[in-house]
Amino acid sequence: MNNFIIITIIKCIIIYILALFVSKLMGSKILSQTTLFDFIIAISMGSLIGVAVSTSCGDKFITAIIALFTFTFLEILTGYIHIKHFKLRKFLNAQPVTLIENGEILNLNMKKIKLTLNELMMKLREKTVFNINDVQMAILESDGTLSVLLKSEKQSITREDLNIESSKSTLTKDLIIDGTIIYETLKNADLNENWLSTELQNYGINNINEVFYAGLDSSKKLYISKKKRF
Template identity: 30%
Template sequence: MNPFLDVALRSLAVYLFMFAAIRLFGKNQLSQLNAGDIVLLLLISNAVQNAMVGSNTSLQGGLVAALVLFASNFVVKKIIFKNSKIKSLIESDPVILIRDGIVDNVAMKKEDIDFDELEEAVREHGVEKIEDVKLAVLEVDGNISVISMDKKSSGTNYSHHKRKYPRKTHRF
């Protein structure tokens, strides 16, 4: 087999595996990387390098691997953009955590968010009490968005919270 075709097929296989693994283990973990997450990503990249290029350590082999990864990512994004069924399969949906000052405890438990983390997100948006939150949404990227009612002008204020800690994925 052509050595560059071999690199291309290996790279595509690793891309698809990593894509599935991130989906299974929680892509929302990537919204805020801590030191452990960065170490894990570096170790994974080192672990799969040989699986992609095999014995071909040439510049051309590395460029073919990188090109296949970029092209695969481009194709997947185009497919997700054009097909809503595939998009819902690959990406999670936003989850409402607070509506009109009422916390959805079932959604919080399902998403492994504790009350302290929710209160922290609300405070970081400049809202003192949960009762003053019109809507708080756990977005698909793992961040919490908060829309609060401005009592002075009867308008709505919007702010976006980057999660300090990624979603927890352990299940007991």
């Protein structure tokens, strides 16, 4: 019986450690206002409680109960280590990642955390930001939420204090995604490839493959973010 309990505890520890590393590899976007440890404990305990409830008294039931207490202990221990040891906390936690800096999308950082442009745009809209050209900086926090700093001229409270009329923000529509033209956007805006080519040249871009993202607002103004190679 003692060997059975020890084996169960060892299995739980191994699974817990593996879950930590797998979740870290998956990146910050799997989390939403929760920590990495809370995420692992939530899915683990949910499964264990389900097993304990659905099985009658026996090996499976006892295993689930032992595992449940083991995971609880591991959560408490991890929480203590998380507070006391900075280096381990830094290693285990997902780190904040800058996605937009000085109004430019950092495609290499997005690739690193496996975040798509559509997901980035959705997170910006959740922050009531509908035009990416209004963003000075955007950071994906360790809990999966997006922190957004608007450009100074788009911070309405500052402009209102100065009694300066701010320009109306408009929704940016996808025009180029990772070097691919969204022709439907061109057509709806009554524009063509010649216009697009001329606009890109004005930005010093001769090859569309240099463009990571381009958006078009209702005033037919382009926002462009080039690909970063290194």
